[in-house]
Amino acid sequence: MYQFKFQKAKSVAEAFAGLGKDGDAKLLAGGQSLIAAMKLRLSQPSALIDLGDIAELRHIKVETGTVTIGAMTTHATVAASAEVKKALPALAMLAGSIGDRQVRNQGTIGGSIANNDPAADYPAACLGLGATISTNKRKISADAFFKGMYETALDAGEIIISVSFAIPKRAAYVKFKNPASRFAIVGVLVADFGSSARVAVTGAGPGVFRIAEMEKALAAKFAPESVANIKVPAEGLNSDLHAQADYRAHLITVLAQRAVAAALT
C-alpha cells in the first residue's frame, strides 16, 4: 500500500466537497475491492474519503412496488433484513451469497455497483430488477448505469445515495461460482413482472447484460422450458482459466432454467 490521506466524511456534501478538492481521491464504501487493490499496489489513490459514518446512506425502505437500499447498507444487513426477505426474497438471498462473511459485513451495495466488477452479484440484481440508482445529482436507470467492465455512468464527483428495486411477482438468482475466488463465473437473475420479464447475467461477459430473447419467452410463459432451447452466443463472453466462452454461454442457459425453476418454488 502506498501512502494516502484519510478523511471521514460526515455528510454527502462533505464527501462531494472532498472529491472536488482532490481529483485523485477515492470514496471508501466498504473497501472490499479497493483496499485489496491498494494492498497489492494496483491502486494508488491520493486520499480515501470514508462514507462509513454517513447515517443517511444506511437505510432500507420498503414501499408499494419498490425496495430502496441506502448506498452504504452492507450486504449482511440486506441479507438479514426481514423486510427485504418478505418483499423481495431473491435480493436478500443474492446479498447473502456475496463473498464471505467478512466481505458481507463490510461491503456495501453502493460500493459494489460503483466498482462494477464484471463478476459482481449486485449489478445482476440492479439490471434484473429494473433498479433506479439515485445519486447526489440525478436518478439513473440500471440499464443506463452499467457501462461494461469497471465502468459506470457515474460522473466525477457523483455519489450514489440509494438504489430502488422494482418488486416483481417472483424472482431468483442462481450463481455458478469460480471454485477459487467464489465470484460468479456465471450468475443469472430472472424476474417475473407479470406482463414482462427480465433476465440479467453477470460474470459471463465484460459487464452485466440482459438477454432479450429469454425475456420475451418468459414474458409469454414464465417456466423453465421457455428458456431451455435459447442458446446464447459465445462471442464476446469471457474466456479464462476457469471457463471458456462456450462453456459460459452454455451455463447461462442452464442457470436461467434453474433460476426460473427456483423462482417458481
Added chain:
Amino acid sequence: MTKFAIGQTVHRLEDPTLLQGKGCYTDDLRPQGAAHAFVLRSPHAHALIRGIDTTAARQAPGVIAVLTGQDVKADDLGTMPCIVPVKNHDGTPRGETPRPVLALDRARHVGDPVALVVAETYHAARDAAELIEVDYEPLPAVADVYGAAQPGAPLVWPEIKQNIVADLHLGSKEAADAAFARAAHISKIELVQNRLVANPMEPRAAFAEYDPATDRSTLHTSSQSVALLRAHIGDIVLKIGDKLRVRSGNVGGAFGMKAMMHPEQPMIVWASRRLKRAVRWTGDRSEGFLTDVQGRDHKVFAELALDKDGKFLAVRATVYAGMGAYLSQFAPMIPQSVHSMMPSVYAFEAAHLHLIETVTNTVPVDAYRGAGRPEGIYVTERLIDIAARELKIAPDELRRRNFIKPSQFPYTTAAGLVYDSGDFEGLQAKALKEADWAGFPARKAASEARGKLRGIGLTMYVERCGGAAPPDSVALKVNKDRVLVLPGTVDNGQGHMTVLKQLVSEYLGIDMEKIDVSQGDSDANPFGLTGGSRFAVVTGTAAGIAAKEVVDKGMEQAAKMLEAAAADIEYGDGDYKVKGTDRKATLFDVAGAAGGIEALHIKNTGALTFPNGCHIVEVEIDPQTGVTRLERYTIVDDFGRALNPMLLLGQVHGGTVQGIGQALLEHAVYDNESAQLLTGSFMDYAMPRADDVPSFNTTFHHTPCTTNPLGVKGAGEAGSVGAPPAIINAIVDVLHAKKGIKHIDMPATREKVWRALNG
C-alpha cells in the same frame, strides 16, 4: 487420569494456545530496532540482467542497504545446494544449477530474487525497491516439463542440453521388456501429474539477529528442521559454521515445502551480519505463489503388462519430471519414488522407470506431501482400472488376483523394497464392505433418476516411510521434578507435543503434566527433520529408546538410595522398586540425587515402514454443468498401530483433503509462452474448502509393523496418496460408461468434465 497410555485419544495439548491466537510464529517476533527487508523479484521468467542501478533506492528515505547479486559475489557466498547426488544412466553426473541467493546475471523464473532492500520500515523498503532500475534483456522461456525436453526449446541453462538435468533408468529395463514381450494384454496411459502450490496458512518468514559479543547469528524461521537449515545455511551458503543458530517457533503448515532452504533465509542472515543489526522478512501470499518450492509436475507415459489370466507381469513408465529453474535440495530424488511405488501392493515380476528430469523457467519443485509416492501409486492404480475395463474384469477382482499375500512377507517387490507386513486382500474386503460396494448399482439408479451420473472408484495404496537419513533424534533430560523432551523434529501443526508427552508418559510412567517438550532450537535440539511421515516411526521409537536409557542410567543411583543391588531393582510407574518389597524411590528423587539424568538417542536403524490402505469414492456428476460432488468417501488404512487415534484421523483427513485438492481443483498453471504463473493468487488457484469435501467414513485394518518397536507405520501423507487415483477412477467410471473415455487429467475441473461428457 494423567498417565495416558499409547493408543488413547488425548486431545491436542497445543490447541488452547494456538486456537486462542497465543501461538508464536516467526512474524510475531517484532523486537524494536529490527530492520525490515523487502525482496525485489524478477518480473520475467527468463532474462539476462545487464545491470542494476540502485542509486536512487539507496538514497530513499529510511533505506539502510540495497544488496544485489554483485554483493553476494563479492562476499563469496556459496550457492544454494542440491544435496542429492544423481548419476545419469550413462554414468555422467547430473547437471548443476548453481543458484546464488540473489540472481547475478540471469533471472530464471518469475519471482527469482534480484535485490534485497533493508530499511527502517517495511513500506520504506518496498517503496525504495520500486526505485531500483534493473536492465533486463528478456529471453525466450519454457514452462512445460515435457516441451522443455523437445529439440529447439529455449534453454534455461545453456550448459544443460535439452534442459535435461538428469536422465536415469530405475529397475531392470531388460526384465520389464521381457515381461512385456510375453504379455497377453498391455494397457497404456498418458497422464499429467499436475503441479501444485503448498500454500501453508503461515507464509515463509525469516528474522535474523546478530550478537556482536559472540559474532553469532540467530535465524528465526518457520521450518521443518532447524538442524538441516543450520547446516545448509551455516556451512554451505554463508560458511560461518555454528556461528549460526536456527530456531523455529510455531509453524503454521509446511507440507514438505518448509523442509527446504529458500534463498531468503541465508539472505536475511547475511544482510544482518553485514549490517550488524536484526533484520526481518515475511513473505506475502503473492511471494508464496511465486517462490515457495512447488510439488509434482510430471508428464507420464506408462504401460501395464498382464498375462491371459489378468496376472500382472510388469509395469513400466517414462516420466518427465519438472525440477523448475533450479534444483532444490532434494528435488532430483523425489520422482525416483515413482519407481519404488509403482509395484504398489501387487506381485510384479518387473518395474522399470525411465526418469527424465527437466529444468523449466518456473519455481523450483521439491517434496510436497507424499513426495513421489502419490505420483507412483497414481500411475499404477490408473493403469489397473484401465486394464480392468479392457479385460472386463471387475476392478476389485483384478486387484485381488494380484495382491501380495500375507504369507509372502517379508516380500521383496519388483522395485526392490522389502515389505514387512500388511493384509491387502483383507483390507480391500473391509473397504468394499464399509463402502457398500455391492449397493452401488442402486445408488447409481437413484442418482440417474435425479438426472445425475454416479461413478465409483477404488484404489489401493502403499507408501514407503521411516528410513535412514537424516537420523531423527530425541534427547531426554530428567531433573528433580520435570522431564524435558527435546525432539529433532519441528511440529508444523501435527500435534507432536501431545504425542511425545503421551509416549514419554507411558515409557517412564510419569504424569503428562510433569513432561515438557521443547523443539526448534539448533543449539539445544538434536538432529532431525519433520517429513516423510516419519515422526511416529522414527522420533517415537527414538523417544522410547532414550527413555529406557534414562531408566538404566538412574539404576546405579537408585541402587545406592535403596541400598539394594541393581539386579534386584525394577522400574515401573515412575518408581524404582526393590523387587518383592515396598521400598521404592521415584525417578525424580533418583534424578535429583544424581544431579539430573540425560539420554540422547541418535541412532536410526534406517528400517522402512509401509503404511497402506484403500480409498473408495463415489462421485455424482451433473451432466449439465460438469460439477462433480464427492458423495461417499470410504477410507481403510493400515498404519500398524494408532498412538493417538484422534490425531491419526486428523492426518488422514488432512492428507485426503490435499489429495482431493489435487484431483479436482489445484493447478499451478504457467503461460506456455511467457512462463508467467497464471494462478498466482487464491483468486485463480483453487484450494479445497469445507464445502468441497464430504464426510469421511474412516476405519483401520492394522497389521503391526515389524521394523520398529512401536509397530507403527506413519500416516502423514497417506491421504494425499490415496485420494487422487480413487477420485479419478470414479470420474472415469462415469466418463467411460457415457463416452468411452479412458482417462481425464487432474485437476478434473467442472469444465473438463463437462467437455468430456459433451464433446
